[in-house]
Amino acid sequence: MPVTLKELAVRARVHPSTISRVANNDPSLRIAPTTRQRIETLLRETEYRPNGVARGLKLRQTFALAVVIPDITNPFFAALFRGVEDGASPRGYNVLLCNTDGSPERQRSHLHSLHARRVDGVILASSVLRDPSVRWLRHQHIPHVLVNRFSDDGQDAFVGSDDVLGGLVATRHLVELGHRRIGHLAGKLTVSTGVLRRRGYLGAIADSGLPADAALIAESGYTEEGGARAAEQLLSMRDRPTAIFAVTDMTAVGACTVARRMGLRIPEDVAVVGYNDIPLASRLVPGLTTVHVPIHEFGAAAARLLMEQIETGEASRRRVIFNPQLVVRGSTVGGADAPVNRRPAAAFATE
Amino acid sequence: MPVTLKELAVRARVHPSTISRVANNDPSLRIAPTTRQRIETLLRETEYRPNGVARGLKLRQTFALAVVIPDITNPFFAALFRGVEDGASPRGYNVLLCNTDGSPERQRSHLHSLHARRVDGVILASSVLRDPSVRWLRHQHIPHVLVNRFSDDGQDAFVGSDDVLGGLVATRHLVELGHRRIGHLAGKLTVSTGVLRRRGYLGAIADSGLPADAALIAESGYTEEGGARAAEQLLSMRDRPTAIFAVTDMTAVGACTVARRMGLRIPEDVAVVGYNDIPLASRLVPGLTTVHVPIHEFGAAAARLLMEQIETGEASRRRVIFNPQLVVRGSTVGGADAPVNRRPAAAFATE
DNA sequence: TAACATAGAACAATCGTTTGTTCAACGCAA
DNA sequence: TTGCGTTGAACAAACGATTGTTCTATGTTA
Structure with missing residues (x-):
């Protein structure tokens, strides 16, 4: 049981409020230099730290943020979290982490719990389009930033890439390599990244004059297993694609595993492109060609937007959109892997 | 601003305490069925949730745990965290995550901040031997569990493997493959895993009648870069080792990268064994032979030990030690990789 | 000397709950 | 009618901080 103001007040023979004022360096008050000295010594000796809970109750601010994601074991979200913590921790915030495994109910339940805990704000990377949970956040006036995925276009602060x-x-790259049948592992149509990256895919196909074939698009979700299943479906077609653009690196990894199991060589029999450039992408053999986005920066930018809302006290709809950059590796171009760990050009944010 | 007891009390024309008792189903008090009904309806209509901060102040319990680790982007710690959350979340706890990057000062600072926040307990996976921070936790009577690494033998609740x-x-496996010069990337002598795994390594060498050669042991730390540096040192010797046992999978990964860069083939020129069996280990080419430990279970068990301390109100020194299991893959035995993703036997915990 | 600033610190309300204690009203037996 | 046991709910004191207001000595000025 750490020391409290009241106990210190007894020892210093002053009122608790006086101690509080000294501890907080309250500018509004005049304190005799001698008593200030006495109290400061006492504070140091006892290593007094104000009780954060009591403080939170009085100040209505807890200096706690929460990050809500599908799964921290996915390297994308791990890097994202680091970005958030690196941005928030130096400013005195602690960060809670909640995994949803993609379940809307788990997401809802976590958000309610975080609200009851009075976290100062939430960074949400697991939202779907028209997400009831996001609307609830808005309705409760809980400061929040969506990352990577948005919910209702332009209604919330957002950090992401131009999907x-x-x-x-990504798709144009495959077209330029001469592929005529290009498959797409399309995430989900209920998620912004799924819809938008698919739109990009379709745009590239159209630009190139290739025929659009709905059979080449398979919903994969965002897990490795989902990617494996969807890829298996595409690669089992009589007229199977010679290239695949996967909505994320993890789904691409699933696709690679399946392709290999089917005896297909990468990239000779099937080329694969992912999205995000997680650290794993450059370590695979062959390296995974992918669309690089600055994941750590996503987190740091989200933390900034969030703290800004908390400190100004008003909701924001600001959007930070990073420019995605193609990184070519061995999964699309034989021999492209040397040197290992090719660095993409720096990414720039707009707005 | 969510509804408070006081506001509800006005609307229900009763005293706030009465609402609180209904909300908490207080068994100690008699309430007329009719008013209970009335209040319950009101609670439902307004979706009343008690303010967790106020509750925490009064009850002296916040239902928040913290996990302190070196770095969440290391897959080992990501899996560990999932274990903790999966164990704690169903019982109503939220979990804070703090990264130390191996800095004792960052660790100290995080722990102080968590204490000020009055988290109910701490799971610490970044401790060193004779760690002042751990002693501080004990001194402050903060419920805590060490994971993977311990500090002062037997002084704290602990979850780990028999290092x-x-x-x-791991080393015996290399001996049995006929290796005569076996190197070791030895983590740090300030960390329990470093000391103990090294002891196991030395034991296997002694058992086999091989000469002990101090030059074959290099301090690597626990990062990929550290592993790369240390491996480069060993592999640059005139009389370089033909096999390396690395203290963790990530250091092994660094070693593999360096070996490949030096033109050495794995496993033909140098065999590599890691420790932990992170998901990445089975995805590398060749697959990484490693010592499997149930990482997710580490987290879940730690959460259990911690909640037990919190609920009983007394510190524990209970230890949960899992049995490590060798998993042989292509990094030590050519052609061992098929089928992909070999499963180790189940691990059993002792005590 | 009376009136009045001013410095220095105490006072007290408040944040939203929880929970031991007290109290009012009623029914019933003597 | 008096007294007592019950029931149902109000009262009030925390938990530990913050902060606007009030109070009491001083010291200063007219």
């Missing part, structure tokens, strides 16, 4: 452009450059 | 045995089986 249409990303899908476009 | 000596793990180091032994």
Whole structure:
């Protein structure tokens, strides 16, 4: 049981409020230098730290943020979290982490619990389009920032990449390599990244004059297993694609595993492109060609937008959109892997 | 601003305490069925949730745990965290996550901040031997569980694997493959895993009648970069080792990268064994032979030990030690990789 | 000397709950 | 009618901080 103001007040023979004022360096008050000295010594000796809970109750601010994601074991979200913590921790915030495994009910339940805990704000990376949970956040006036995925276009603060452009450059790359049948592992149509990257994919196909074939698009979700299932479906077609653009690196990994199991060589029999450039992408053999986005920066930018809302006290709809950059590795171009760990060009944010 | 007891009290024309008793189903008090009904309806209509901060102040319990680790982007710690959350979340706890990057000062600072926040307990996976922070936790009577690494033998609740045995089986495996010069990337001598796995390594060498050669042991730390540096040192010797046992999978990964860069083939020129069996291990080419430990279970068990301390109100020194299991893959035995993703036997915990 | 600033610190309300204690009203037996 | 046991709910004191207001000595000025 750490020391409290009241106990210190007894020891210093002053009122608790006086101690509080000294501890907080309250500018509004005049304190005799001698008593200030006495109290400061006492504070140091006892290593007094104000009780954060009591403080939170009085100040109505807890200095706690929460990050809500599908799954921290996915390297994308791990890097994202680091970005958030690196942005928020130096400013005195602690960060809670909640995994939803993609379940809307788990997401809802976590958000309610976080609200009851009075976290100062929430960074949400697991939202779907027209997400009831996001609307609830707005309705409760809980400061929040969506990351990577948005819910209702432009209604919330958001950090992400230009997904249409990303899908476009990824697919165009495959077109330029001469592929005529290009498959797409399309995430989900209930998720913004799924819809937009697919739009980019379709745009590139159209630009190139290739025929659009709905059979080449398979909903994969965002897990490795989902990617494996969807890829298996595409690669089992009589007229199977010679290239696949996967909505994320993890689904691409699932696709690679399946392709290999089917005896297909990468990239000779099937080329694969992912999205996000997670650290794993450059370590695979062959390396995974992918669309690089600055994941750590996503988190740091989200933390900034969130703290800004908390400190100004008003909701924001600001959007930070990073420019995606294609990184070519061995999964699309034989021999492209040397040197290992190719660095993409720096990414720039707009607005 | 969510509804408070006081507001509800006005609307229901009763005293706030009465609402609180209905909300908490207080058994100690008699309430007329009719008013209970009335209040319950009101609670439902307004979706009343008690303010967790106020509750925490009064009850002296916040239902928040913290996990302190070196770095969440290391897959080992990501899996560990999931274990903790999966264990704690169903019982109403939220979990804070703090990364230390191996800095004692960051660790200290995070722990102080968590204490000020009055988290109910801490799970610490970044401790060193004779860690002042751990002693501070004990001194402050903060419920805590050490994971993977311990500080002062037997002084704290602990979850981990039998590191000596793990180091032994890993090294013995290399001996049995006929290697005569076996190197070791030894983590740090300030960390329990470093000391103990090294002890296992030395034991296996001694058992086999091989000469002990201090030059074959290099301190690597626990990062990929550290592993790369240390491996480069070992592999640059005139009389370089033909096999390496690395203290963790990530250091092994660093070693593999360096070996490949030096033009050495794995496993033909140098065999590599890691420790932990992170998901990445089975995805590398060749697959990484490693010592499997149930990482997710580490987290879940730690959460259990911690909640037990919180609920009984007394510190525990209980230890949960899992049995490590060697998993042989292509990094030590050519052609061992098929089928992909070999499963280790189930691990059993002792005590 | 009376009136009045001013410095220095105490006072007290408040944040939203929880929970031991007290109290009012009623029914019933003597 | 008096007294007592019950029931149902109000009262009030925390938990530990913050902060606007009030109070009491001083010291200063007219």
